[in-house]
Amino acid sequence: MTAPASPVRAPDQPASYATPPTSPARGLVATYMGITAIVLALLMVFGLLMRASQAGFITVPPNRFYQLLTAHGIGMVAIAGLGGAAVMWYFLSRYVALSHAILLANLIFFLAGVVLVLGSIFIGGFAAGWTFLFPLPAHSLGVWGTGAAACYLIGVLLVGVGFLLLYLDTGRAILRTYGSLPNALGWPQAFRGSTAPAPPEDAAWNAAVASSSASVRSVLVARNPSPTTAA
Numbered sequence: 001m002t003a004p005a006s007p008v009r010a011p012d013q014p015a016s017y018a019t020p021p022t023s024p025a026r027g028l029v030a031t032y033m034g035i036t037a038i039v040l041a042l043l044m045v046f047g048l049l050m051r052a053s054q055a056g057f058i059t060v061p062p063n064r065f066y067q068l069l070t071a072h073g074i075g076m077v078a079i080a081g082l083g084g085a086a087v088m089w090y091f092l093s094r095y096v097a098l099s100h101a102i103l104l105a106n107l108i109f110f111l112a113g114v115v116l117v118l119g120s121i122f123i124g125g126f127a128a129g130w131t132f133l134f135p136l137p138a139h140s141l142g143v144w145g146t147g148a149a150a151c152y153l154i155g156v157l158l159v160g161v162g163f164l165l166l167y168l169d170t171g172r173a174i175l176r177t178y179g180s181l182p183n184a185l186g187w188p189q190a191f192r193g194s195t196a197p198a199p200p201e202d203a204a205w206n207a208a209v210a211s212s213s214a215s216v217r218s219v220l221v222a223r224n225p226s227p228t229t230a231a
């Protein structure tokens with residue numbers, strides 16, 4: 001017996017938006033996903049090392065434990081953002097004209113930031129936790145130097161700037177297609193009885209707004225990690 005057809009149906013899309021990403025962008029999205037898979041596996045190993053140490057199976061010196069904790073925390077948060085951005089970009093690019101250059105720029109900012117963050121942790125000894133809450137980065141009691149803390153903050157700043165560019169471009173492309181925020185959110189369909197097909201980009205638009213503000217905030221915190229901005 002076949003299941004009854006679902007009453008929920010994706011709205012018809014304008015033909016001009018229904019094109020899948022071209023091959024260079026597909027390659028970039030695949031690169032994003034490949035990097036996400038590799039980094040995720042590495043960070044899971046860091047997590048398992050911490051758990052094994054907590055269980056007494058292995059001995060990880062305290063300084064090294066906090067380095068692993070910092071790398072695991074900031075890495076997991078950042079890589080979730082990278083993988084999520086790739087999936088969103090892949091599907092959203094079928095409906096609006098996103099910039100391939102910005103997608104590439106975000107990856108470059110991300111990788112540059114990761115090099116600085118990993119260098120600050122495993123070479124400079126920075127181990128203040130992924131939240132780097134003030135005053136810990138500035139007062140390490142000699143465990144790491146100012147240079148390592150600065151490297152970490154600049155690394156996080158670069159990652160934040162990359163995501164900011166990506167989500168500003170997302171907002172730009174959605175606005176260009178739909179003309180206004182209410183149109184992009186489908187408010188005419190929701191509140192004004194419009195029967196035009198609802199835009200499928202609601203989630204991406206929300207991601208663009210939320211992630212842009214989060215990126216701006218991360219930029220501000222990295223520039224001035226004082227109690228008032230870091231709280």
Ligand code: HEM
Pocket residue numbers: 044045046047048050051069070072073074076077080128129130131
């Ligand atoms: C195999 C999978 C994972 C393992 C074994 C693991 C293990 C751990 C351990 C042992 C800690 C330290 C907890 C403590 O304070 O005692 C930790 C912290 C943390 N984990 Fe994971 N984890 C895993 C996956 C994830 C994922 C998928 C995310 C996020 C997407 C994540 C995000 C975090 C964060 C944000 C912290 C706090 C870091 C900090 O305090 O600076 N973890 N994890």
